[in-house]
Amino acid sequence: MKSTLMRPGGLPASSSTPVVTPLMPSVVYASDTPDALDAQYAGQAPGYTYAREGHPNADVLARRIDALEGAEDGWIVGSGMAAVAAVLLGLTKAGDHVVGGDQLYGRSLRLMAEDLPRLGISTSLADVTDLASVEAALRPETRLVLIEVVSNPTLRIADLDGIAALCKARGVLLVVDNTFTTPRGVRPFDRGADVVLHSVTKLLAGHSDVTLGWVAAKDPALMEKMRIFAVTTGLTPSPFDCWLAERGLASFELRHERAQDTARRLADLLAGQAGIKRVIYPTRDDHPDRARAQSVLRGRGGNMMSFELDGGRAEANAFAAACAGVAFAPTLGDVGTTLSHPASSSHRALSAQAREAVGISEGFFRVSVGLEDPEALMASFDAGLAAVRAGAQ
Incomplete structure (x- = not known):
């Protein structure tokens, strides 16, 4: 009886190819001979040896x-x-x-x-x-x-x-x-x-x-x-x-364009709202580097925007807690919008003075805009702003 522990003879032959790239978790790859392995390491033959090396x-x-x-x-x-x-x-x-x-x-x-x-x-x-x-x-x-x-x-x-x-x-x-x-x-x-x-x-x-x-x-x-x-x-x-x-x-370009369009709309909707001190988005007229954004980014603002609330940590807590449907998480680029508070996450190691020097206050938020409907997203932000205003009364 043939042992089931013997190595298989490779993938089944096929005259067709998979549409989706196969997942290949193998850590090691076998070569036919020492000469064949030498040829791979010398760059004379294609192939893989050990997954740490590719x-x-x-x-x-x-x-x-x-x-x-x-x-x-x-x-x-x-x-x-x-x-x-x-x-x-x-x-x-x-x-x-x-x-x-x-x-x-x-x-x-x-x-x-x-x-x-x-x-x-x-x-x-x-x-x-x-x-x-x-x-x-x-x-x-x-x-x-x-x-x-x-x-x-x-x-x-x-x-x-x-x-x-x-x-x-x-x-x-x-x-x-x-x-x-x-x-x-x-x-x-x-x-x-x-x-x-x-x-x-x-x-x-x-x-x-x-x-x-x-x-x-x-x-x-x-x-x-x-x-x-x-x-x-x-x-x-x-x-x-x-x-x-x-x-x-495979969907990166489509996701980027949708998120960018929403980020631009969200920035404009937030600007001028009661409780908002400033909105930062590269294509807005009030961005300090707008001319350079037009040149370097070719007028494209991207999916990231930031804003600053009137107030400090208490207002930031109220906004994040009430902003339903938006994940408060220090990440970016997800299909869903995420809200980040740099003073308590990415820049927490800096002193308050150092954060202020680069424009990061306790009321400062960064937004990675996702694929949600812009109106639904703005409704969530409206709920956050309403909580801030209620706390100020």
Whole structure:
């Protein structure tokens, strides 16, 4: 009797191909001979060896995001922060200097403030809306500049073209985290970026059920350094998450356009409401960087908006509790709208004075707009504002 423990002989032969990419969770891949394995490692033959070094679902997803960003040979990692780490730790060494935008994602700021200096890599922060601020932060040993095109959560617009020209003139790498903006807003490689990264977890995958990152570089040598770092340190993506993200990516452009249209309408509906101090959305006339938004984002505002209530934490609590149907959660890019309070989540590590310096008060909220009907969404926000007004009486 043949043992059921013997390895199967592979997939059944078929003259047709699956419409949906198969989920391939195998950790290991068998080769015919040592010579065949050598050929794979030498790049002379295609194939997979061990999932930490790459697997089919990750490669399928990477090629799809490559196409959106105008990239080649991007790499999928286990999270957005894994992508940031692959850049900052894979491309720098002790003695180097890194400049970051002063409103980067909180964990990116922590990595720069605490982990890079521990490894002998110095860091500085600069206002990326002000080219002079970035130029003043550069040093002879500056290796790279890390920016987000649209800041989190105040939605300021970086001087992308100016920073790209400055970095090129100084021989410094420009790295762009394009998570907030997405390729529908801007393709940083087309504007002079050397490295682009994403938290695929957010709008690209779009369903709050995936944790992944993507990173790509123009220079294959830089890409290889990041890939080796990711493989060595085990920044491995799950095949199942890659499979889910590919499914989500199929509707990305439709989701982005619907959410963007709703965000624009919601921003205009909120502006001028009693209890609202200010509304921030890139295409509004009162946005401080509107002209740059028209140029860099080509007039596209995206799905993110922010607003500030009159009042402080008590008013914020009242609004969040009464805003029925909107998840109060520190995330973005979901099919449903989410409400985030930076002072108690993404920027809680900053002092109140530091938050105020960048425009984040206790009454400040960030909104990741989803796919709901705009009128129904505004009704939820009206309920939140009514609770704020009731508490003020």
